[in-house]
Amino acid sequence: MTIDEGFILSNKYRRAIFEELVSGEKNIYRIAKKHRIIKTVAQRVVDSFVDGGIVEKQGNNYVFTKEGDKLVESIGR
Secondary structure, three states: OOOOHHHHHOOHHHHHHHHHHHHOOOOHHHHHHHHOOOHHHHHHHHHHHHHOOOEEEEOOEEEEOHHHHHHHHHHOO
């Protein structure tokens, strides 16, 4: 699956999680709590980011891959 700007920006949950990852938060459960997103929904969103190759899991944290960094720059955050 290829992830582009439209895929992220078209959904409020994907957008919120993406923006939190951009701001430096790496823990999906803290992001879910902050935005009042159900944890399973947040996990599905981040799993779609992992499947799309823009995020990778490192321990309990999620960080951007090189492809993810390119997407961050193209969205302009």
